[in-house]
Amino acid sequence: MTPRASRLRPKASYEIVVIGASKGGLQALKTVLSSLSSDFTLPVIVIQHRDKKADESLNELLQKVSALPVEDVEDKYPIRPGRVYVAPADYHLLVEKGSFALSLDEPVQHARPSIDVGFESAAEVYGRGVIGVILTGANEDGAKGLAAIKRQGGLAIVQEPKTAESPRMPEAAIAATEVDKILPLEEIGPFLVGVVKRGGG
Amino acid sequence: MTDKDLEEIEIQLFLEGIYRHYGWDFRDYALSSLKRRIRACLQEEKVKTISGLQDKILHDPSGMERFLNAVSISVTGMFRDPGFFLALRKKVIPLFKELPFARIWDTGCGTGEEVYSLAITLHEENLNDRVRIYATDMNEEVLKKDQEGIFPLERMKEYTENYLRAGGTKDFSAYYSAKYENAIFRPAVKKEVVWSQHNLVTDASFNEFQLILCRNVMIYFNKALQERVHKLLYESLAPGGFLGLGSKESLKFTPCESCYEVVDGREEIYRRIP
Numbered sequence: 271m272t273p274r275a276s277r278l279r280p281k282a283s284y285e286i287v288v289i290g291a292s293k294g295g296l297q298a299l300k301t302v303l304s305s306l307s308s309d310f311t312l313p314v315i316v317i318q319h320r321d322k323k324a325d326e327s328l329n330e331l332l333q334k335v336s337a338l339p340v341e342d343v344e345d346k347y348p349i350r351p352g353r354v355y356v357a358p359a360d361y362h363l364l365v366e367k368g369s370f371a372l373s374l375d376e377p378v379q380h381a382r383p384s385i386d387v388g389f390e391s392a393a394e395v396y397g398r399g400v401i402g403v404i405l406t407g408a409n410e411d412g413a414k415g416l417a418a419i420k421r422q423g424g425l426a427i428v429q430e431p432k433t434a435e436s437p438r439m440p441e442a443a444i445a446a447t448e449v450d451k452i453l454p455l456e457e458i459g460p461f462l463v464g465v466v467k468r469g470g471g
Numbered sequence: 472m473t474d475k476d477l478e479e480i481e482i483q484l485f486l487e488g489i490y491r492h493y494g495w496d497f498r499d500y501a502l503s504s505l506k507r508r509i510r511a512c513l514q515e516e517k518v519k520t521i522s523g524l525q526d527k528i529l530h531d532p533s534g535m536e537r538f539l540n541a542v543s544i545s546v547t548g549m550f551r552d553p554g555f556f557l558a559l560r561k562k563v564i565p566l567f568k569e570l571p572f573a574r575i576w577d578t579g580c581g582t583g584e585e586v587y588s589l590a591i592t593l594h595e596e597n598l599n600d601r602v603r604i605y606a607t608d609m610n611e612e613v614l615k616k617d618q619e620g621i622f623p624l625e626r627m628k629e630y631t632e633n634y635l636r637a638g639g640t641k642d643f644s645a646y647y648s649a650k651y652e653n654a655i656f657r658p659a660v661k662k663e664v665v666w667s668q669h670n671l672v673t674d675a676s677f678n679e680f681q682l683i684l685c686r687n688v689m690i691y692f693n694k695a696l697q698e699r700v701h702k703l704l705y706e707s708l709a710p711g712g713f714l715g716l717g718s719k720e721s722l723k724f725t726p727c728e729s730c731y732e733v734v735d736g737r738e739e740i741y742r743r744i745p
Contacts, residue, residue, distance in 0.1 A: 344719045345690045346697065358719050360551075361690075364503035372690045372719055373504040374545035391503045394475070 284425070285399030286349070286365075287312050287462060288392045290385030290415065292319040292407025294435025296328065298455055299405065300335045303354060305459025308337040312401075312466055314354045315363070317388045319381050319407070322360035329356050345372045357383040364391035379411040389415025398423030401465065403458060405429045407439025413446035420447045425465070427451045427458060481521035482509065485528075489538075492529050495609075496672045497542060499696035508542045515541070536612070543610045545687065548626065549584045550633035552718045555686075556592055557638040558738040563682060563713050564596045573602045573681040576707065578671055579688030580606040583617030588637070589684065590660050595640050599663055605678065607669035614666045620656035622647075627654050671700050676707040683708060687717035701727045710745035 291298055295318045306314065318328060326342055332354065333340040340354040341347075343363060347370050349355070357363035361372040363383045371391075378384035385404070389412060392400045402419040404412045406429060420426045426449040431437035433455045444452065453461055482505075486498045497505060509521060516534065518524050528534040550556050567573040575593075580586045586606040593602050608614050622630075631643040647654040669677070671688065683704050689697045704714060705727050714731065716739040722728045731741035 342719075344721050344723070345717075346694060346724065348724075361719060362504075364501075364507075366501065366503050366693075369694075371501045371503045372687075373507075374547055374687050374690070375504065375507065376546050387507070391507075394506070395503070397475075 283399060284312060284401055284466060285396050286392060287314045287401045287403065288317065288389055288419075289314065289403040289405065290317045290389065290407070290412040290439075291405040292381075292385075292409055292411065292436065292439055294406035295319070296331065297435065298429065299332060301455050302403070302405070302459045302462075303332055303338070303340075304335040305456075306336065306338055306463060308352075310338060310463065310466060311351050313349045313351055314338065315349075315357070315365070315388065315392070316354060317357045317363060317383050317385045319383070319385075319409075319411070320359050322382070324359040326356075332356065343370050343372070346370065357388065359383075362387045364388065365395050366391075367395050379409060381409070381411050385412035386415040386418075390418045393418040393422040393424060396424070400424035401427065401462065403427045403429075403462075404440055404443040405455070405458075406434035406436050408436040409439060410442035412439055413442040416443045416449070417447035420449070425450050427453060427461070429458060430454045478521060481525070482506065485509075485521050485525040488525055488529055489535070493532075493535050494673070495535070495539065496670075499672070499693050499699075500542075500691055501693050504691055505542065512538055512541050539610055540612065543581075543608070544613060545581055545691075547581060547584050547687065548633070549622070549630040550588045550637045550639075551584070552738070553633045553636035553638075555637075555715065555718065555738040555740070556588060557636070558735040558740055559589075559682075559715065560592055560596060560638045562734055563740065564593065564598065567598055567602065567681060568596075570681065571601065573598070574678055575602060575604045575682045576678070576680045576684070577604055577606045578669070578683065578685045578704075580608050580614075580617065580666075581610075582613060583620070584622070585684065585686065586617065586664055587620065587622075587656055587660060588634075590664055591634070591639070591646060592637070593663065594660065602663050604664045605680075606664050606666050609668065609670035609672075611668050614668060618661070618666055620647075620658075620661055621653050622656070624649050624652050624654045671703065672696065676703055678707070679709045680707055680712055681709055682713045682715070684715045686715060687720070689720060690717065698726055701725050705730055705743065708743045710743060712743050714741045714743065715739065716741070 364371045428440045428443045428449045431440045490496045634643045647656045734740040
């Protein structure tokens with residue numbers, strides 16, 4: 271499948287990046303985050319499936335490769351630009367205007383945090399200001415969420431399944447919506463940087 | 472006007488209607504999670520719009536009951552965050568041994584897993600004759616179920632692991648009997664528990680407590696309501712009393728931050744400065 275010509279917009283119109291990953295996600299996230307330089311201006315929210323007993327060690331691993339500060343999310347914390355936020359284990363992560371909200375509602379697609387839940391709430395609040403990214407994973411979480419982002423006029427990016435440790439999640443996302451870009455893993459970070467830096471559309 | 476704007480209006484009217492007709496006040500709930508729950512209700516009730524849902528619920532009290540269940544029940548487990556219960560055992564409960572009697576308030580106790588975890592911990596610290604746990608929730612149906620002390624047997628393996636990590640000293644299976652797919656907790660476990668209906672949003676305090684647990688309840692509230700509830704909790708604590716929040720909640724950015732000292736920052740346990 272070839273990527274459709276995307277309708278990229280000036281940087282001012284994008285407000286937030288949400289990234290969903292599951293199996294194989296740690297390596298993929300490291301690759302993406304390591305190419306975001308410290309002057310990246312948007313908040314980056316990471317929803318990675320993991321064991322419900324998981325601690326904050328994922329944040330530490332990501333901080334090692336990220337020029338941006340990687341922060342824990344607590345309920346109602348403000349969302350600030352130029353930071354990476356990681357969804358805590360065993361809560362759904364939702365966003366409100368300018369802050370996070372957590373919930374203990376039923377797992378969705380057997381997952382908590384669920385990528386669908388996080389993406390749908392980002393689409394709802396930030397509308398066309400959302401850039402959604404689906405990376406590697408062995409389930410179909412995130413497909414509905416990415417479709418919601420597209421419906422609200424946001425930008426949908428999916429890791430090229432061939433470059434994914436587990437292709438199922440990217441494949442499901444591609445099947446669920448007309449994505450704007452399908453990119454090899456290494457190109458996702460630089461692409462985000464380009465979109466955000468682009469001044470004139 | 473977009474569909475989204477219209478939906479916002481419908482939600483406000485719907486919540487206002489429920490408040491004025493039934494007295495349940497969800498107007499200051501966090502919108503993101505409340506919307507998800509309302510949308511799930513639309514499907515359940517087979518209506519297309521929130522206005523349609525409003526019609527159904529305002530004219531049918533049983534619809535209100537279903538809505539209440541949909542918005543008030545969250546999904547948790549026994550000894551969720553074992554580190555929290557371990558910290559209670561090590562840093563808070565020993566101080567209760569010096570008191571003639573301690574009152575504990577477990578707010579928004581929901582499906583009861585936390586109450587039983589707490590009661591078991593107090594038992595093992597030999598405090599059972601000198602404490603009372605007031606377990607409250609706004610949903611009376613849930614409270615009735617809590618009192619039965621029946622939980623799915625299939626989760627006992629996970630709960631036993633949590634219990635051990637929480638500093639449990641006994642054989643966890645001694646606390647319940649297994650019957651079909653249920654684990655039925657022994658009546659002795661809940662001897663000190665008093666269940667009662669209480670709504671943090673609309674009800675005042677009803678006693679003075681040495682420990683209040685309000686864990687993962689306020690995540691469903693917006694900032695303004697959180698501040699009101701924090702004030703209620705503060706006023707309900709005895710001087711030097713303890714407050715336990717959920718592991719991803721904190722007093723940071725709340726007006727009550729300076730009213731407490733931190734007992735355990737990681738586990739979100741605080742102590743009211745007298």
